[in-house]
Structures are given as C-alpha cells and as structure tokens.
Amino acid sequence: MEDGCSEDPLLPRSLDSLHNEKNTMKRRRPSSSNHALPKDILLHEQNDYGILDQHPESLSQNKLNYKQVVIFLVAYISMGVLCFSVVRNQITGKKTNEILDAIYFCVVTMTTVGYGDLVPNSNLSKLLACILVFAGMTLVGLVLSKAADSILEKQEILLVKATHLQEKLGKSEILKQVEAYKTEYKFVVALSLLLLLIILGTIFLYEVEDLSLFDALYCVCATITTLGYGDKSFSTRAGRLFASFWILISTLCLAQVFYCLAELYTERRRRSLVKWVLTRKLTITDLEAADLDQDSTVSASEFILYKLKEMGKISEEDIAPVMQQFKNLDIDQSGTLTKSDLLLTTSSDIQS
Amino acid sequence: MEDGCSEDPLLPRSLDSLHNEKNTMKRRRPSSSNHALPKDILLHEQNDYGILDQHPESLSQNKLNYKQVVIFLVAYISMGVLCFSVVRNQITGKKTNEILDAIYFCVVTMTTVGYGDLVPNSNLSKLLACILVFAGMTLVGLVLSKAADSILEKQEILLVKATHLQEKLGKSEILKQVEAYKTEYKFVVALSLLLLLIILGTIFLYEVEDLSLFDALYCVCATITTLGYGDKSFSTRAGRLFASFWILISTLCLAQVFYCLAELYTERRRRSLVKWVLTRKLTITDLEAADLDQDSTVSASEFILYKLKEMGKISEEDIAPVMQQFKNLDIDQSGTLTKSDLLLTTSSDIQS
CATH class of the missing domain: 1.10.287.70 (Helix Hairpins)
Structure with a gap:
C-alpha cells in the first residue's frame, strides 16, 4: 500500500533544492584551475537544467502539498x-x-x-x-x-x-x-x-x-x-x-x-555494501573492466560508473539508452562529445 | 508496512544473474576492436567481482527463500x-x-x-x-x-x-x-x-x-x-x-x-522523465557541466553520469565517496587510474 520508493526522482526534495542553490552559485564563480577534477564540478544538482527547460511533470508533481x-x-x-x-x-x-x-x-x-x-x-x-x-x-x-x-x-x-x-x-x-x-x-x-x-x-x-x-x-x-x-x-x-x-x-x-x-x-x-565496495582492494581485472573507452586508463567518471554499478545503484538497463543517445550525438564519431558535435547537429537540423 | 524499495541492491534478482552469465561469457571473448565503446563492455553485471571476493551479506541475503x-x-x-x-x-x-x-x-x-x-x-x-x-x-x-x-x-x-x-x-x-x-x-x-x-x-x-x-x-x-x-x-x-x-x-x-x-x-x-531527459536538446551549457575532468571534451562515461544525475538515478551523495576513493587511489595524481597506480599502492602496502 505504501508508495514503495521514497527516493522519487520526480519529487525534488526541499533539501536538494537548497543544495542546488548553493551549487549554482559555486559554478558561476570562474574556475581557477583547469585540470583534474575540482570538487565543485561534482556538485551539480540532480536536475541540471534551467527553469524554461523543466520537465513538465516535475513541476506539477512538486505541488502535491x-x-x-x-x-x-x-x-x-x-x-x-x-x-x-x-x-x-x-x-x-x-x-x-x-x-x-x-x-x-x-x-x-x-x-x-x-x-x-x-x-x-x-x-x-x-x-x-x-x-x-x-x-x-x-x-x-x-x-x-x-x-x-x-x-x-x-x-x-x-x-x-x-x-x-x-x-x-x-x-x-x-x-x-x-x-x-x-x-x-x-x-x-x-x-x-x-x-x-x-x-x-x-x-x-x-x-x-x-x-x-x-x-x-x-x-x-x-x-x-x-x-x-x-x-x-x-x-x-x-x-x-x-x-x-x-x-x-x-x-x-x-x-x-x-x-x-x-x-x-x-x-x-x-x-554496508557501499562501505565494502569502497574499501575492497582494486585489482587489475577491475581496472580493465572499468575502462569503458579502452584507452588503458580509467578516468574519474569511468571509475564512478564502475563503482556505482557494483553498488547496484545503476544497472545496464539505465545505461544502455543513454549510451545510445551518446552515439547518436557523437556525429564525428570521435568517441567524445565536443562543441563541434553540437554544431554539426544544429546544421543538420537546419538542412533537414 | 511494505518494504519500500523493491529494487533492493543486496538481493540480486534471478533475472539479473541470468543476464550476467551471458555477459561474462561475452567478455571472455577476445575483443576485436580496440577503440571507442564496443557495446558489450557496457554490459557488466551489477556486482562485478569473483565468487571469493563476494560481499558477505549479499550471499546470505540471497538465501531468504x-x-x-x-x-x-x-x-x-x-x-x-x-x-x-x-x-x-x-x-x-x-x-x-x-x-x-x-x-x-x-x-x-x-x-x-x-x-x-x-x-x-x-x-x-x-x-x-x-x-x-x-x-x-x-x-x-x-x-x-x-x-x-x-x-x-x-x-x-x-x-x-x-x-x-x-x-x-x-x-x-x-x-x-x-x-x-x-x-x-x-x-x-x-x-x-x-x-x-x-x-x-x-x-x-x-x-x-x-x-x-x-x-x-x-x-x-x-x-x-x-x-x-x-x-x-x-x-x-x-x-x-x-x-x-x-x-x-x-x-x-x-x-x-x-x-x-x-x-x-x-x-x-x-x-516519462527518462524519455524527456534523453530527447531534450543538448546545449553547450550541458556540455560544460558534463565535462567532469575539464578537458573540453565529454567522454561516454561523463555523458552517462551527467544524464543519470539528471534522471535523478544518482546524486552527489552517491558520487562524493567514490570520488574520494578515486583520489586516494590516484597516487601519481595524473587524474586517471592506471596499472602504475595499482603497483604504487601495492609497494606502499609492503613498505608499511
């Protein structure tokens, strides 16, 4: 009878939105260092889009008070x-x-x-x-x-x-x-x-x-x-x-x-599972499995994806459609998304 | 009264384990291409570790029959x-x-x-x-x-x-x-x-x-x-x-x-939210926000993390401790994990 998952993705929690305000401010500050992984980059809110671009249901659902x-x-x-x-x-x-x-x-x-x-x-x-x-x-x-x-x-x-x-x-x-x-x-x-x-x-x-x-x-x-x-x-x-x-x-x-x-x-x-996943010793097999783009190095985002999968937080079913979208967007097939991909998308939109 | 989340991370579902068997077989096949994102690499099971390395609780919980x-x-x-x-x-x-x-x-x-x-x-x-x-x-x-x-x-x-x-x-x-x-x-x-x-x-x-x-x-x-x-x-x-x-x-x-x-x-x-997240137009702001390691390109794993965050599947709270572990493991501070990091960890273990 209870509505199972309390972590409803469509009901942004008040606590989250407070986090978000803070983080939005942080992100607007010009970044001083331009290499490896400054902490505040990790702090994007869950729904990182402007108010005009909001999912229609997430707005209306918010109002069930x-x-x-x-x-x-x-x-x-x-x-x-x-x-x-x-x-x-x-x-x-x-x-x-x-x-x-x-x-x-x-x-x-x-x-x-x-x-x-x-x-x-x-x-x-x-x-x-x-x-x-x-x-x-x-x-x-x-x-x-x-x-x-x-x-x-x-x-x-x-x-x-x-x-x-x-x-x-x-x-x-x-x-x-x-x-x-x-x-x-x-x-x-x-x-x-x-x-x-x-x-x-x-x-x-x-x-x-x-x-x-x-x-x-x-x-x-x-x-x-x-x-x-x-x-x-x-x-x-x-x-x-x-x-x-x-x-x-x-x-x-x-x-x-x-x-x-x-x-x-x-x-x-x-x-207990999270703790175990985070403290267990990393092996070379793990590194190979985590190396998504097969460049023999594991980036921070690859590592995070691998560990979240191990924790059971995300599964293949979640990743597969996103991966498909990535491939569709990666028009120059470089294996990465850059501004040039976006420009190519826009120009093909105009042509069609 | 109901146990809320049916997606219990510690109770591997029978369906998952069947998937896993399939995928393990796939991964053992030598990979023919060595660049951008072969599909089967994405199909790691949720708990990607050997039987000896299994989380103790996940084994015992499996047996509540x-x-x-x-x-x-x-x-x-x-x-x-x-x-x-x-x-x-x-x-x-x-x-x-x-x-x-x-x-x-x-x-x-x-x-x-x-x-x-x-x-x-x-x-x-x-x-x-x-x-x-x-x-x-x-x-x-x-x-x-x-x-x-x-x-x-x-x-x-x-x-x-x-x-x-x-x-x-x-x-x-x-x-x-x-x-x-x-x-x-x-x-x-x-x-x-x-x-x-x-x-x-x-x-x-x-x-x-x-x-x-x-x-x-x-x-x-x-x-x-x-x-x-x-x-x-x-x-x-x-x-x-x-x-x-x-x-x-x-x-x-x-x-x-x-x-x-x-x-x-x-x-x-x-x-509906997932569909919306996957079909909405990607902007340059999105690219910048998704670019975790700030190298001006968005890799597949960065893109997946960004989109899963937008779907509300994962949050900062999930990512922060994993990020911390990544930094700890990245001994040579290169911003990526490689085999040399693992070797450095092992040698420092022996020394201490």
Whole structure:
C-alpha cells in the first residue's frame, strides 16, 4: 500500500533544492584551475537544467502539498458522511449524534479498523461500505504516505536542531546532518509521535470511555493496528469525535513506523555494501573492466560508473539508452562529445 | 508496512544473474576492436567481482527463500496456537474445534482482520492478542512481501510465455520482455490472483456458510481489506479451516495489488522523465557541466553520469565517496587510474 520508493526522482526534495542553490552559485564563480577534477564540478544538482527547460511533470508533481491532501481527505470524508447520512437507518449499532456517527463510521471503515459497533445491514449500505473501504485504502496508501513523508522531514530538522542546540549549527550543517542520517531521524520522529498518540489515546479512553487502564491500552493497540475486534470501542459522543481524528492519525503513524523500520533495514544493508565496495582492494581485472573507452586508463567518471554499478545503484538497463543517445550525438564519431558535435547537429537540423 | 524499495541492491534478482552469465561469457571473448565503446563492455553485471571476493551479506541475503518464509510462518502460527490453546477458556465467542479455532483466531488477528467473533476476555489473553498482532504485522510486512515478490516474478514468466505462445520465444527473450515491463506484468499477475481469490471466497461463503451471494461478496470485501466488521464471518468448522489459509493469502494479495499500483505509477513517471531527459536538446551549457575532468571534451562515461544525475538515478551523495576513493587511489595524481597506480599502492602496502 505504501508508495514503495521514497527516493522519487520526480519529487525534488526541499533539501536538494537548497543544495542546488548553493551549487549554482559555486559554478558561476570562474574556475581557477583547469585540470583534474575540482570538487565543485561534482556538485551539480540532480536536475541540471534551467527553469524554461523543466520537465513538465516535475513541476506539477512538486505541488502535491498538504493543502491538496487536506482537500482530498475532506472531500472524501464529506462524501462518505453524506452517503451514510442518507442511509443512516440502514446501519445498526449504538448511535449518538447523527453526523458524528457518520464521520466516525467513515474513519473506522476507511482505515480498515472496522470495530463492528456500527454495522451496515442493507444491501445499499453494505455496497457503500465496500466502496468506501477500497477508496479509503487507495487514498490513505497513495496520497497520505507522501504527506506523512514530508511532514516527518520537517520534524527531522527540528529534532536535529534540538539535539545539537549547544553547538549552534548553521542551516546548511543541519541539512547535511539530516541528509546523512535521514532514515534514522525519520524513524525516531515517527516512533516518538506514535508513542505520544498511544499515551493520548489510552488516557482518553480511561478518562472519557471509563475503561480500565489495561483495557484502554488494549483498545488502543487493537485500533492502531487496525485489528478492531470491536469488544471495546468509542461509544460516547466525545469519544467518537476524538476517535475520528485520533484513529486516522495513529493508524497512519504506525504504518509509517513499520515503513521506516523496513527502510532502515534496507539502508543499513546498502551502507554496508557501499562501505565494502569502497574499501575492497582494486585489482587489475577491475581496472580493465572499468575502462569503458579502452584507452588503458580509467578516468574519474569511468571509475564512478564502475563503482556505482557494483553498488547496484545503476544497472545496464539505465545505461544502455543513454549510451545510445551518446552515439547518436557523437556525429564525428570521435568517441567524445565536443562543441563541434553540437554544431554539426544544429546544421543538420537546419538542412533537414 | 511494505518494504519500500523493491529494487533492493543486496538481493540480486534471478533475472539479473541470468543476464550476467551471458555477459561474462561475452567478455571472455577476445575483443576485436580496440577503440571507442564496443557495446558489450557496457554490459557488466551489477556486482562485478569473483565468487571469493563476494560481499558477505549479499550471499546470505540471497538465501531468504520460500522455505525460510514457510518455516517462519509455521513457527509463528504454532506459537500463537499453543498460547491460545492454553488460554482457550479466556476467549469468548462461538467455538468449533479447539485447535482449528486457535489457528483461525491467530490468522484473523495477525492479518488485522479482527472480526470480533472470537474475542479475548482476560488480561492475559488480551496481552497475547496485542503481542500477536504486532508480531504478525512485522512478519507479514517484512518477510512475506519479499516472498510475494519472488512468487510473482515466477508467475510473470509463465504469463509472458502464455501470451507469446505462438511466437515461440527463447528463454532470454522472455526474460528481456519480463524485465522491460516488469511492473506491468507484476500488477496483472497480482490482480488476476486477487480476482481468483475473491471468486473462490465468495463461492465458499455462499456454499458452506449459507450466506446470500451478495452477503458473501460483502464478507469477502470486508475480509481482504482487513476491515472485518464481524457481522458476517466464518462460523463452521470447514469455514474456519478454509479461512485460515484464504485470509492469509488474500489479504497479502490485495496489499500487493496496491503496492504494484503505486509502483506502476512511479515507474510510468520515471519512464516519462527518462524519455524527456534523453530527447531534450543538448546545449553547450550541458556540455560544460558534463565535462567532469575539464578537458573540453565529454567522454561516454561523463555523458552517462551527467544524464543519470539528471534522471535523478544518482546524486552527489552517491558520487562524493567514490570520488574520494578515486583520489586516494590516484597516487601519481595524473587524474586517471592506471596499472602504475595499482603497483604504487601495492609497494606502499609492503613498505608499511
């Protein structure tokens, strides 16, 4: 249900764009040395093109923000509430306030908690519940995971600031720190939020719903995991109002914790592989394999490509089409691209 | 809950390894031309090192197979069944066979369906249920998503074979086809399986549990989404036996369909970006930016690095440590790695 890769190439991260500003400035400074590999040349941003030349989707995708998510969510719940207000007589169970019950039923259904304290008992209401749960799963899975991700990212920065308060880090240093231990910070933030929500839910159920402390915690666990046996649930007006918000946030939060945990595991293994690739001894066989243009020397870019392939970061499938484009552009077939190739392309464009 | 990136760098895919075999053979053939970029040089496998030099984790991770998953699952359910056999008097609800009920309760709990037809009613049994659901979520999320992935991959090959039956494709052609439309095939396979499971579940509930066809379908929907209101559930012996397997498989299958859908969406957008990056016009600014070693020409490897960065496939964070290693290895500071650099490294190793 979660949108797999958080490293979405089309959603430029806010951290990246900050990097980019810095680097653009760096690149404009006239380069003093004109030989081997100055450091700042390596720091091109991921999307190194001007604003007019931007990929159309990358602009529009950038705009999927909180506002849109909130609008989606409100629209969805409103529609659900409207439907269930119409068929309210076809739902059995303990009722409180008409609209409150509809909202509560919507949230309990779309998060798949499904206590069963309110149950549809006609074909129409059953059909509506089925539609609601599928639509809810899609919405929660596809849209909110993105929102949660960016919310967590903002919290991370606060966390780093708090833990390094005495050191007075600059903004760029904080961003660097967050970037390096991104996954770890995200996990800690999600876990802290979850604990807070668990405590909040337990206290509420204990105080308002008159459960014992143990039963309150049991009900919290059964809810956030979306188990929802329904032996304990929210039966008062205040309870259902609270539940409508609390269930939505806490189920998402637990899912995010599990997601971060999986990410953390993958990331750790990736780091271990990267470390191994970078520290293992280079052999002559490696040199020969890395020597892409077969000139018996391995340039920096050849070395980087070779090592990134070894790390599994890139594969043949990624390289093959780019290589094809390189060959097409290399009109004078020199094995390198120069300004003369570009001029030849332009003139052939004009001729055709 | 899903393990985010399916492109796990440490789990070499079976398809890749088949590619690799082919390429290794290719490389051993003496190269006839010795200038610009023969195609097969590009086809190094992702982990281009001998078997003795293999990263320790990549070997062990490769072995997480069905067997392990089944052992995990059986061990987990056995433990759950054992626990609930001990506290069986502390669970209320309609009972059938003692062991069957324990298995059924375990599955309903670990998949977070939570009908509520069997409910723990003592502190001990409630605690056990809480532990069970968290452990179950972890198990289902972390382990089974991987297993499902590789099961689907095998099915894909069958699907391609079936759809191209008249064309008599060779094995490598099938693999190529699967690789190119991996995400699409995975989605179709998961969706077909889900539909099959829905039909199977509906027929079973209609025939064995004596529900109307509509109610049977409603119960199926409420179950596979893990909603589990509990107004309709499995109450007979045969029903609970069937449910124990069917719920486990169908909930995983629906989750996989949603996961594939998200993957498909990301993949489509990635392809659109790749296409855009490869077709947009190259400018002189691009050439200058891509020219890593500032020799006024752009080699194939420089061009590939530049384009992969533009696609968002790789970032500065990936490149920086490799660049550092390159500088360390480039002992004679020529800006390229040659055999002499390797010899210098070895001799300094001996001296120290």
